[in-house]
Amino acid sequence: MADELKRRLVHSSGAGLVALYLLAEYFELGLTWPRFQLLMVVLAVGTIGLEFLRLRAGLDWALYDKLTRDYEQNQFAGYGYYMVSMTVAVLVFPPEVALPAMLMLAIGDPISGAVSDDSLKFVKGPKVLVTMFVVSAIIAAPFLYETPLAVLAAAVGATVADGIKVRIGDFIVDDNLTIPIYAGLLAYLVLEFAPV
Template identity: 30%
Template sequence: MEYKHEILRKLIHYGSTIFPLCYLYFFTRVEMLFLLGGFVLIMIVLEILRMYLPFFTHIYEVIFSKIVRVEESETFTGATYSFLGAFIAILIFEKEVAIFAMLILSLSDSTAALVGRKWGSISLLGKSVQGTVTFLTVSITIALLVPGIPRIEAITAAIFTTVVELVPSPVNDNLLIPISAGITLSLMRLFT
């Protein structure tokens, strides 16, 4: 995928920051679950239509072909996993933890991908060191800014989530990142 298309793809990911912000300032947990649950259901239906009905496949390719990765042609796209990851985070974690986890997915992962693609020159486990350092830096910044979370716990969760993101996994990172961030932060809060 060309870098300019990667930028467009990541702008969509940055746009998903609206969900943790809405959860922080406007909506209750139940309202967010209904909102994101609706998005997840719509996305799954659209994904199934796209994968199995040629008419929808054609429409999808015309509209989104520049920003969808080749490996997503026969599986769910990153957007669907992002909605699902946010839904799961809100479902299973305390409010502050879910907000932290969703912001890491929206901001850290997207920024790391752009930096890694543009300036990544040193590879580590299939990722660029520059992208990984960016992921960690943005995650620590989020840890320092999200209200209601002790900083040492949030920073520890940011570091652990960076390691999880770095290690290759068969699980889509749009699911893995918010869940690992949330679990780590929840465990830190439980034992400190």
């Protein structure tokens, strides 16, 4: 239980990246969107490098024992998908879409995990789905308040990504990879194509 709490706290720390961008913008510190995109690419490449060293070169820090789950010991870990998906969101979507999509992963996913029964169902229970939807909508609202349909679309995307497991052969797609991408894509489609 203690390790799970640590994982959730580390998961939530990704919100700090959004805060960094927003505070830098507010205080005019020069962290433009292109520079933030570059920072995210550097972080993602660094994360992929760490995973390569862990899986191929035998890098065995004690931290990995605390922050990876048993099934991740011999495969690409969730934190790697986390950084990759956040980076994809930042590279593909504008800030008003990418930033809440990042927060849905950083904050929404650990909250939905806290109310989950941790069973391995392919579709999570109604309590988890409703929690993820409500939290995601609350997160999206300050960024997309001028387009309520985009708020709902982003929340639906995050909820589907979090609540329904996708299986490709023997591989189950990690929701750390899908939450920002689904949320961002649906919100972006509404912003681009829905009637105003």
